Amino acid sequence: MxxxxxxxxxxxxxxxxxxxxxxxxxxxxxxxxxxxxxxxxxxxxxxxxxxxxxxxxxxxxxxxxxxxxxxxxxxxxxxxxxxxxxxxxxxxFQAVYTKSTPFVLSQNLTIRELGMDDLPVVLANYKNADEAYITGRVQSGSLIGAQVDGELAAFIGQHAELTIGLLEVLPAYRRRHIGEELEKAYINRLLAHGRVPFCHVTTHNEASLALQKKLGMTFGKHLIHWFN
Incomplete structure (x- = not known):
């Protein structure tokens, strides 16, 4: 088949x-x-x-x-x-970016791929996975970050199962729409490689659901249930 x-x-x-x-x-x-x-x-x-x-x-x-x-x-x-x-x-919920047009990004942020030098900051701020998994994601080149005044302010990546995730904005930089810009940047990154951007958003995460709608993501008909 x-x-x-x-x-x-x-x-x-x-x-x-x-x-x-x-x-x-x-x-x-x-x-x-x-x-x-x-x-x-x-x-x-x-x-x-x-x-x-x-x-x-x-x-x-x-x-x-x-x-x-x-x-x-x-x-x-x-x-x-x-x-x-x-x-x-x-x-x-499963949210999918179905368009082929990339976003125009703000010029006020420096966005770059993260390396192993950034790992301590990522580990200190992202608590939804263990150290070995996060280290593997950074080593694979799957994370990007936003810098403000030379300091890493936020990061986002792609999980092993290809969903966009790992988004974290450091406390001092919240409420500046940096997370939104980073997700736009990651969608652009995937589009440039001929990939379909999609993410999983927990049903109670109202802020993330609102962000996906704002970005024009389309939602699948079914819930995805995670175990283990």
Whole structure:
């Protein structure tokens, strides 16, 4: 089965988290059936959607007991994993930048790729991942930052599963729209490389949801549920 074409025909927007890693050759296909799709992205996160519960046990055989981050689309699989004791973290909206036009950026910020010299600042300010993961993201060249008066004021990056994230504005620089400019810059970066920018936003993060709407992001039809 051509799993990429299958998902694109189903709903390219809602399944962009599966489609983009497959399109870029950054995913291993674990299950590819009309009843469901499961992939491993960059030897890291597992991501899947179940369309028919007849394949439920095939999914749970792989997912239950795994220590990898797991993303699952709405459906019976979510409730089943919860019932089987999997550690549930949060539901997210999926927001996708569907335009091809880059943003015009403010000239008041210096934006650059972060290096290992910046790692201590990133580790001191970003608390939603462990040190090994953050270090790997910086080493891979996946983070950029904004400088104000020569000092790193904020940073943003791309997670291993290809979502835009890791956004943090240092306390002294908040309420200056720096986070907005950084996300615009990262979207531009991805567009320049022929990639589709998308992100996951927790359902309770009103500020981030408002930002995605302001940037013209389009939301998928399904929630994405993160485990582990």
């Amino acid at each position: 051509d799993v990429l074409a299958f998902l694109q025909e189903k709903d390219e927007l809602s399944y962009i988290d599966l489609i983009e890693p497959l399109r870029l050759g950054q995913a291993e296909v674990l299950i590819a059936e009309k009843e469901g799709v499961l992939i491993r992205i960059n030897d890291d996160a597992l991501d899947g959607v179940l369309f028919d519960e007849r394949l439920l046990s095939t999914f749970t055989d792989i997912l239950v007991g795994s220590d990898a981050p797991i993303a699952v689309h709405d459906g019976i699989l979510v409730d089943t994993l919860k019932a089987m004791g999997m550690a549930y973290h949060f539901p997210c």
